[in-house]
Amino acid sequence: MKKVAISIGDLNGIGIELALRCHSQVRKLAEPLYLIDREMLEQAAELLGLEIPEDFVLESPGAEPFTIRPGVVDAAAGSYSFASFKAAVELCTEGHADAVCTLPIHKKAWELAGIPYKGHTDALRDFFGREAIMMLGCPQMYVGLYTEHIPLKEVPEAMNEERLTRFLLDFQRETGAEEIAVLGLNPHAGDHGVLGDEERIIEAAIDNANRIIQNPKSKIQNRPFEGPLVPDTAFTPAMRRRFHYFVAMYHDQGLIPLKALHFDESINVSLNLPILRTSVDHGTAFDIAYKRAELNTKSYLNAVRYIIDRTS
Numbered sequence: 001m002k003k004v005a006i007s008i009g010d011l012n013g014i015g016i017e018l019a020l021r022c023h024s025q026v027r028k029l030a031e032p033l034y035l036i037d038r039e040m041l042e043q044a045a046e047l048l049g050l051e052i053p054e055d056f057v058l059e060s061p062g063a064e065p066f067t068i069r070p071g072v073v074d075a076a077a078g079s080y081s082f083a084s085f086k087a088a089v090e091l092c093t094e095g096h097a098d099a100v101c102t103l104p105i106h107k108k109a110w111e112l113a114g115i116p117y118k119g120h121t122d123a124l125r126d127f128f129g130r131e132a133i134m135m136l137g138c139p140q141m142y143v144g145l146y147t148e149h150i151p152l153k154e155v156p157e158a159m160n161e162e163r164l165t166r167f168l169l170d171f172q173r174e175t176g177a178e179e180i181a182v183l184g185l186n187p188h189a190g191d192h193g194v195l196g197d198e199e200r201i202i203e204a205a206i207d208n209a210n211r212i213i214q215n216p217k218s219k220i221q222n223r224p225f226e227g228p229l230v231p232d233t234a235f236t237p238a239m240r241r242r243f244h245y246f247v248a249m250y251h252d253q254g255l256i257p258l259k260a261l262h263f264d265e266s267i268n269v270s271l272n273l274p275i276l277r278t279s280v281d282h283g284t285a286f287d288i289a290y291k292r293a294e295l296n297t298k299s300y301l302n303a304v305r306y307i308i309d310r311t312s
């Protein structure tokens with residue numbers, strides 16, 4: 001059975017409840033190693049009124065214990081969740097785990113703790129010195145994000161032909177997709193320059209990537225990239241029947257349609273890295289943490305299943 005290092009996420013949020021409630025199902029798929037100290041686990045389990053399963057295997061993240069405050073954004077929880085994530089990655093790079101699955105962290109809590117990253121993907125980029133790609137989705141529809149955790153006003157200046165060409169090639173190689181819809185940036189994909197002209201950069205990158213892929217040495221002989229597509233019609237039912245892989249130019253362009261259609265079952269995958277990392281597609285859900293609310297567990301279980309499918 002594959003060993004999956006599970007970072008525990010922000011302990012003021014719903015991650016630990018998911019870990020405890022789903023343990024027996026996860027255990028049928030893999031050997032989970034949970035990056036949490038017994039003291040913190042007992043505290044959370046007591047607040048949740050849940051038993052700790054006997055075969056719940058722990059590894060210490062080596063972080064300061066703290067008092068859990070359900071639904072509160074705080075530095076201690078941010079610090080702990082980052083240590084848990086970092087230790088999970090280390091287990092993997094040192095060969096003690098086959099992959100990492102991350103429970104959700106809170107970005108403001110990381111900032112309050114002085115963690116210099118916006119999220120897991122950003123941290124992985126730095127740990128490995130590689131252009132990690134953020135992709136979310138499910139078999140019906142995966143979305144790769146060319147830019148992700150930057151303010152919207154910085155998106156136009158991040159448009160760059162060489163960088164986008166590399167992104168497209170990496171995305172294609174990592175997913176193996178043979179048809180990829182690439183979205184424009186502006187309304188109506190610029191409408192021939194009437195509403196903006198970043199599409200020229202996108203067009204050039206698509207041409208470059210299609211040309212490079214058509215190199216006779218490549219296994220793929222078609223032109224996998226199509227676009228720049230008009231963003232407001234890129235996700236119509238007909239387009240989603242045709243394409244299962246999309247590249248969005250910014251976070252919400254891709255994640256609004258995905259989460260509107262598939263929030264329950266989607267996952268987050270970090271591509272283009274020496275390790276496999278998956279995650280849930282939702283956040284810390286502070287509004288329902290420790291409230292015995294009905295949790296959706298599909299995203300978490302699918303994130304573990306994806307690891308098993310890819311590592312077997």
Ligand SMILES: NC(=O)c1ccc[n+]([C@@H]2O[C@H](COP(=O)([O-])OP(=O)(O)OC[C@H]3O[C@@H](n4cnc5c(N)ncnc54)[C@H](O)[C@@H]3O)[C@@H](O)[C@H]2O)c1
Binds near residue numbers: 282288294
């Ligand atoms: N993988 C990650 O670490 C990850 C992913 C997304 C968001 N985040 C972070 O989480 C924090 C909170 O984000 P947010 O409030 O925008 O989004 P959120 O996903 O935490 O919550 C949005 C809504 O969905 C509900 N929800 C989320 N997950 C649920 C589940 N499993 N079952 C039932 N209901 C669920 C919440 O109760 C809330 O009403 C932010 O800091 C965000 O950046 C982290």
Ligand SMILES: N[C@H](C(=O)O)[C@H](O)COP(=O)(O)O
Binds near residue numbers: 118120279280
């Ligand atoms: N953009 C992700 C989402 O909306 O689900 C989320 O913020 C997680 O990002 P990291 O994988 O970088 O933590």
